[in-house]
Amino acid sequence: MPITKDMELPIEPLKIDGPAVRGMNARKEDNNNKPIEVAKLVAAYEPIKAKVIDGLKRLAAITY
């Protein structure tokens, strides 16, 4: 990889283009969830609900 001692002023954002730019911007993520079922959300939330509420209460009560 070349190294340059030249600062190459001005310092400004690069305008890069090419297949990597277009490919990365257009990419799809590795994502394949099942449709969410509210009953499952409720079942998952119930056991942690008290802890969540307690944490949020502490956060909300911070006073300056």
Added chain:
Amino acid sequence: MAAVVDVRRFSERQEFLTSIGEDLLKPSIQQGNLIVFRIGRMKVLTEAYFILNECYKAWRITPGHFTEDPKVAALTCAAIIKIVPYRPQTLNMAKTVGEFKCNEIYALNCASAILGIPLISDEFKEDFWLRLLEILSDIKCRTLDAFVNDVSAGQQKDLAFYVRDIDPEDYLGINSLITIFELLCSKHKKSKLSP
């Protein structure tokens, strides 16, 4: 106003950032001669970091306290994205993520070194790391605009001149990076503790 940083700390940090930059010379990371390391910008990058650190400390840190590692990592990344020490050889022909995101990859390399954790790991999907590169790309670091403009115009003043309030437009980027690095550190500690 007191000096922003003493000569020894400055010189050590510049050497540290430069040596990590030179790691990217290794052909295993960047293939061929696809990117250019503008080593002439390393002094400015180090200055940018220390200015930003002073701005951050005035915003969020009790006087006399030192900045914690995830915050150092986040501010270093923000300074790197602003100073742009790397560029692809050919700006309009980037074929690899290594060319397109050369500064973001360098920033992650520095963050890894500062945090002492292998940031690029299999613990997360590739999507996570690509998204993190994009978050880094979106860091604007307006707080350093005056410094960068003066450096570009050859009219740089004493570093203390550029210590000011963090630009509100930078809150999201800086807060996000700190939070991400804190979570990554926490996850790394937990995974080290588990058998």
